[in-house]
Amino acid sequence: MSANTWTIAAARDALRKGEISAVDLTMSCLTAIDAADDLGAFVHKTPDIALDQARAADARLKAGDAPDLCGIPLGIKDLFCTKGVPSQAASNILRGFRPEYESTVTSKLFDAGAVMLGKLNMDEFAMGSSNETSCYGNAVNPWKIDDRKLTPGGSSGGSAAAVAADLCLGATGTDTGGSIRQPAAFTGIVGIKPTYGRVSRWGVVAFASSLDQAGPMTKSVRDAAIFLSAMSGHDAKDSTSADLPVPDFEAALTGDIRGKKIGIPKEYRMDGMPAEIEALWAKGADMLRDAGAEIVDISLPHTKYALPAYYVIAPAEASSNLARYDGVRYGHRAELQAGDGITEMYEKTRAEGFGPEVQRRIMVGTYVLSAGFYDAYYNRARKVRALIKRDFDLAFAAGVDAILTPATPSSAFGLGEMASADPVEMYLNDVFTVTVNLAGLPGVSVPVGLDAKGLPLGLQLIGRPWEEGDLLNHAYVLERAAGFVAKPGKWW
């Protein structure tokens, strides 16, 4: 098997044993990337940086100073600022932007010896569930069942496509309402959104600051544990990052969940839920029960209100965060006519630079924060958010260790199929994932099976705050029981 298909864990061991060099491993990924332009996953390739980093990693490996990620080739979502490398958040408003600084996450990865293969496609400013709002064009799911091209999900669609197609060993993603977990489920890979505050947001282009968290997207739960340990940790540059020690998440993968209590929230059984999703969910519960866990029914009564609360809070924060794109300090500035003043410059720049979905969300946010509506929408949504979090607090206080839900309401749909839908229909993709962001909890999506069409389906496990290790251990049990090994057939 070509080395680009390896897991991070396998590559780590092979690198340390000297069975392959970081340069050769990197070359195998660069070759796969160059043959995969049809997937639209990598939007800025950085082979020179990758090979320099790989050579440095080989030197460290030789010297016996090799952290887990040393020499591991990764893809980086375009939302992360990477020094000297285009970082556009898939938006035309940041065309040409090359940061003068490195995000904390990528700094940590590089300090650990990781190799950056390039920047990955995504929905513009991480706003979308299908990677169709990107200024680079669509990312395409490597899974295919007929003539149609399918979405890899979003917003981390390029990351999901790249990992599923073995273009890299793992990729960074970010998750504001499900943007790691939904694309992971659509492409048959693992994705974890950590507890809010576990990973520094410094240098990650902001969408909704109280919800955004970065996390890894990988081929296995073990890889997610290795990768997450390397990304996590307190950062003085992000005042919301938690000053807590980072456990060795990989060491938590004991495979033993005997006596653990798994909650099945009845409110996630939505009207019109496809029978396949329901069956998969029951199957997942059986797997955890067979491993010695106790399955209990729980209630999270405010679940129904999570999506509307999210679609007040996230646009409100986005309208504030995206006010900085004004054509003055970086990125695009519109051509001005004689007599245009600074207001025309702002308005034309933002109309040209932002795509329709981003414009819509900024305007929704502006509306809910405007005088007279602030209490009715924004403050009410923040109160509902407190109730949603309380639902989870009560479940955990009652002894639940993890909560099992579907990851998505369907398998991957066709690109363009939602084009005529109203924006709210697209938002329903996040129905099972968005609660986790509102409550600041860790959530992981694990591939568990294929649907009747032959497309991957995932289940989500939700954990207690700061207990990513325990959560990943549950995911590890589910992964082993499900034995999901299917790979997309190569058509690209």
Add this chain to the structure above:
Amino acid sequence: MSIDIETARRVAKLARIRVEAPDLPKLAGQLNDIVSFMEQLNEVDVTGIEPMTSVTPMRLKRRADVVTDGNIQGQILKNAPDAREGFFAVPKVVE
């Protein structure tokens, strides 16, 4: 609450996004759909509930009030669409 064309125009203005007049009805319709979706929040009894300000019950860290960087004018201006003589250049603001 429904969003009419005038409200859509006002919101676009506040957001500093130019929306041409023929596009306003469609925008108003879409904003209306989204806002009606939010109206479900009115079903929730929020009596006595404080709006969430922080999802983790932890105090924001403070740092010493000292200069931590500086003298990076070149880096700050490097990505500007128009920078002159050490400044960001914009259209005339004051007559």
